[in-house]
Amino acid sequence: MQFYSFWRSLAAFRVRIALNIKGIVPDEMITVDLIKGDQREPAFRAVNPQMRLPALTDGDGPILFQSVAIMEYLEETRPEPPLLPKDPRGRARVRALSAIVTSDSHPLIVPRVRNFFEHELKLDEPTRMKWIRHWVNEGLASLEGHLSRDKETGKFSHGNNVTMADLCLVSQAASARFFEVDTAPYPTVKRIAETCLAIDAFARAHPLKQPGAPQNLGH
Amino acid sequence: MQFYSFWRSLAAFRVRIALNIKGIVPDEMITVDLIKGDQREPAFRAVNPQMRLPALTDGDGPILFQSVAIMEYLEETRPEPPLLPKDPRGRARVRALSAIVTSDSHPLIVPRVRNFFEHELKLDEPTRMKWIRHWVNEGLASLEGHLSRDKETGKFSHGNNVTMADLCLVSQAASARFFEVDTAPYPTVKRIAETCLAIDAFARAHPLKQPGAPQNLGH
Secondary structure, three states: OEEEEOOOOHHHHHHHHHHHHOOOOOOEEEEOOOOOOHHHOHHHHHHOOOOOOOEEEOOOOOOEEOHHHHHHHHHHHOOOOOOOOOOHHHHHHHHHHHHHHHHHHHHHOOHHHHHHHHHHOOOOHHHHHHHHHHHHHHHHHHHHHHHHHOOOEOOOOOEOOOOHHHHHHHHHHHHHHHOOOOOOOOHHHHHHHHHHHOOHHHHOOOHHHOOOOOOOOOO | OEEEEOOOOHHHHHHHHHHHHOOOOOOEEEEOOOOOOHHHOHHHHHHOOOOOOOEEEOOOOOOEEOHHHHHHHHHHHOOOOOOOOOOHHHHHHHHHHHHHHHHHHHHHOOHHHHHHHHHHOOOOHHHHHHHHHHHHHHHHHHHHHHHHHOOOEOOOOOEOOOOHHHHHHHHHHHHHHHOOOOOOOOHHHHHHHHHHHOOHHHHOOOHHHOOOOOOOOOO
16 A cells, blocks of 8 residues: 655545554555645656545555545445444535535645646735635634534534544644634634544644654744 | 525536436425525525535435535435445545546635635636636546546446446536536547436436526526
8 A cells, every 4th residue: 555645735634544543554655745746747647647645555456546535445445443424314414524624625725726826817925815714714614613503513523433524624724724724713623623633643644743844834 | 305406506416416316306496596695595594504505405304415425325325226336446436536526626616716706806707717717627637637547437437337426527517518618628528428418317407407597508
């Protein structure tokens, strides 16, 4: 098993947590430096023509890509401990909470979007930060709206066990930190993120604990 | 079962196809006019605080939301005919192809993003169209890159049976039509979209066949 990762990738962060929780240690961790542009090099393009992280090989067969698809694959092939509840309605809730992050909020702030803003639309830094902070806040508010209302919310996003929703929530909280968005208005999200990050499987997966990461974010 | 839908919503389009394929007829189809802003009215906010389509009720219990979560729920509760293959690796491929649409491309062109461009960033129409067409093309190119390369591609995105990836691919092709993006450079996507739209379950679900839809797109 080879895992293609980069400290700054929040999608790779989600998959690192899943691997840690399930006790899976990839044979090789390959750093693809998204800041230097390693993802556009032929070596990685051959692995994933979409030039995106994360990517995972597992024995023979084509590369696994897209964080949600990888998490679902790990859940199906290494079911313990589970990252989804057993009941279809609970699974739907966990997947929908996850999608708030992976389909609504995070896609709007990824590097390729920030680059398009800078180089194609020629938007200045304050405009780019306004955009990013708006969607980070929007994702946090959407999560908070559901989590603070639903009786299914427990110690974690869904009851008292970690689910895929928590992996996504923690990556959203990390994006808030990266872009200096205050999470105080989202107390349920903040509480769950702190509870998760006190767990070793989450803490070890944190962006700032990865090879090549800066000691702090420098702002 | 109550299904909250709108002709223009591409995420609702995906779920309409899934319902049709599985032969599920909701007791009620409720139109939420996203152009008029019905999604922000208290009646719908009580249903889905995230104010987004699609949303589905199924008996008692909380609302189902997020198109991928709804499709996975329908697959788990009404497994025939299946929208995912049986093998984990095939399922991962179908989910990853789906995510190219639902997590990479479509989130960048939804109305709330276009509204933010217009009202918050004060970007003009040509700039907004440049943005939209870039990401529609990007999604089509990503799909084409995988579909044209992978031996798993068949009559449909994954082999010779319809999967969730086709539902997402067809919604991507619809966004190309909405925003006048030529799909000729993406022949595999184009072929599969045409094959799908010849099937009644897809054709009946098409945005322009829904209540309130215009006779044509007017451009």
